[in-house]
Amino acid sequence: MENKVSINNNSVEFSGITRDYMEAVSELIWNGFDAGATKVDLVFDTNEIDFIPSIEIIDNGTGINLSNLHQTFGAFLDSLKRGADHRSSYVRGKKGKGRFSFIAFAQTAIWNTTFFDEIENKYITYDVSINAGNKDFYTDENITSAAHKATGTRLKLVNLFGVTAYSFSSNAFINHLKSEFGWFLLLNSKHDFQLCINGERIQYEDLLADHEIFEREIVDASTSRFKFTVTFVRWNEKIGDKFYYYFLNSDKKEVFKQLTSFNNNAINFYHSVYIESHYFNHFNFNDAEETANLFGSNPQSPIFKQLIKELQKIVNQKQKEFVKDTAANELIKKFEESLSMPKFSASEFEQQQRFIELIKAIYCIQPRIFKGLNDSQEKMILSLIKAQMSDTDELYSLIKGLLPVNDDENQHLKHILTLGTTTIS
Numbered sequence: 414m415e416n417k418v419s420i421n422n423n424s425v426e427f428s429g430i431t432r433d434y435m436e437a438v439s440e441l442i443w444n445g446f447d448a449g450a451t452k453v454d455l456v457f458d459t460n461e462i463d464f465i466p467s468i469e470i471i472d473n474g475t476g477i478n479l480s481n482l483h484q485t486f487g488a489f490l491d492s493l494k495r496g497a498d499h500r501s502s503y504v505r506g507k508k509g510k511g512r513f514s515f516i517a518f519a520q521t522a523i524w525n526t527t528f529f530d531e532i533e534n535k536y537i538t539y540d541v542s543i544n545a546g547n548k549d550f551y552t553d554e555n556i557t558s559a560a561h562k563a564t565g566t567r568l569k570l571v572n573l574f575g576v577t578a579y580s581f582s583s584n585a586f587i588n589h590l591k592s593e594f595g596w597f598l599l600l601n602s603k604h605d606f607q608l609c610i611n612g613e614r615i616q617y618e619d620l621l622a623d624h625e626i627f628e629r630e631i632v633d634a635s636t637s638r639f640k641f642t643v644t645f646v647r648w649n650e651k652i653g654d655k656f657y658y659y660f661l662n663s664d665k666k667e668v669f670k671q672l673t674s675f676n677n678n679a680i681n682f683y684h685s686v687y688i689e690s691h692y693f694n695h696f697n698f699n700d701a702e703e704t705a706n707l708f709g710s711n712p713q714s715p716i717f718k719q720l721i722k723e724l725q726k727i728v729n730q731k732q733k734e735f736v737k738d739t740a741a742n743e744l745i746k747k748f749e750e751s752l753s754m755p756k757f758s759a760s761e762f763e764q765q766q767r768f769i770e771l772i773k774a775i776y777c778i779q780p781r782i783f784k785g786l787n788d789s790q791e792k793m794i795l796s797l798i799k800a801q802m803s804d805t806d807e808l809y810s811l812i813k814g815l816l817p818v819n820d821d822e823n824q825h826l827k828h829i830l831t832l833g834t835t836t837i838s
Contacts (some may be wrong), residue, residue: 415484416563418550428595430513430517431514431517434575434576435589436514436517437515438581439593440514441568443516445470445474445566446594448472448477449474450472450565450603451601451605451606451709452609454470454471454472454609455581455611456469456612457469457578457636459578463579465573466571467569468569468573469568469570470520470564470568472565473563473564474566475529476529477524477528477566477720478830479528479530479539480530486512486541486551503749506629512543513543515545515570516545516548518576519545519570519574520545520572520573521543521544521545521571522540522542522568522569523542523568523570523572524540524541524566524596525538525540525566525568526566526567527565528564535558536558536564537557537559538556539553539557540552540553540555540557541556542554545649583779585752587610587615591620593616595617596652596685596687599644600661600687601665604661621646621647621648621649622649623647624644625645626642626643626644626645627644627645627650628643629641631723633715633716634715639690639716640690641690642688643723643724643727644686645684645732646682646685647683647684648683650683656673656685657673657686658721659686659687659688660670660690661688661689662690662693663693668693669696669712669751671727674725674728680740682735682736683764684722684728692716693793696710707760732780733745736776738778739775741776742773744776748772748791748795751788752788752792753791753792753795754795767802767829770796771802771830773799774825775798775812776819778816802830805830808830811828
């Protein structure tokens with residue numbers, strides 16, 4: 414049966430739908446994961462000239478309920494996902510445009526979907542199709558009882574243009590999928606979520622430079638206990654413009670996100686933090702009242718404020734580890750390659766090692782201190798530090814006066830400047 418979309422063809426055309434095939438495929442994949450799929454597979458055949466007549470995106474989600482079809486396909490820009498938080502980067506198809514993204518590289522889209530009808534108590538399968546040349550109509554047909562008792566959707570895109578088999582197997586495309594879905598697959602790794610191309614799982618682990626899971630429990634004034642699972646991720650490369658805390662409910666759906674306090678550092682500390690808890694099942698991110706709902710689930714509650722402090726401690730410690738283990742060594746290498754490092758004679762080897770450790774320690778305390786310097790400025794500052802090492806008391810006082818030094822950093826500085834003694838106080 415042919416059905417009218419509640420918007421005209423030109424409006425669909427100019428509604429901001431992506432023209433990039435990589436983004437379009439990502440939108441269609443997200444539709445599968447949004448439908449509860451644990452596996453999405455991109456399937457296509459090719460010939461000797463790299464031509465592909467079609468591509469399929471297959472998921473094992475809940476399918477498209479026929480009784481809701483007029484809301485999911487017939488209400489452009491007003492889909493069932495419209496209630497999702499506008500801050501969420503999880504539910505990508507919430508504006509009802511994702512299903513139309515196929516027009517970036519295909520003329521026709523055909524959804525073969527199977528869902529469980531609770532009223533009829535049976536599995537039903539049917540087809541939905543949209544043609545790019547007549548986008549304000551969709552057709553549903555072939556409605557029948559499903560032979561197999563399993564839900565899912567098989568989207569077939571035909572009459573492709575501007576793409577070849579290489580488009581969907583190139584490193585650029587695979588890396589795009591890794592950046593887009595790596596975090597999601599990581600958070601769901603315990604449940605074996607998969608994104609595949611022709612049955613072969615995409616391995617996103619090479620994006621992970623470091624990841625660790627922390628468990629935190631916070632008790633409020635009413636002695637209610639809230640448990641939070643915190644997943645810290647440091648990426649090998651930048652996967653977004655900003656670094657966020659992502660707050661997820663018990664279904665791992667993002668309800669709120671907030672910038673971390675480490676967005677303006679001077680190092681390549683590419684990180685994301687994902688916090689999962691029942692606490693966020695009814696989180697009200699719009700509640701800005703300081704005095705209202707202090708025991709509720711909102712940004713002004715003592716629980717949330719204490720959680721932010723805990724998250725800052727985790728990220729701060731992870732940044733220090735990164736600077737100490739990675740960034741500081743890269744800084745020393747940079748200074749050596751630019752010839753900014755002071756000269757040390759063979760007899761000054763021990764002093765040279767102390768100097769390098771001191772530079773690393775200063776960098777760990779304040780990474781921005783060496784930011785934006787040209788080679789001459791680097792050479793001058795490093796030379797001044799070397800010259801001042803003859804008076805460790807004065808150098809120690811200077812560092813303490815200029816940089817925010819905690820107790821551990823204070824002891825480390827004493828150790829470097831005094832060869833392990835504690836004569837400096």
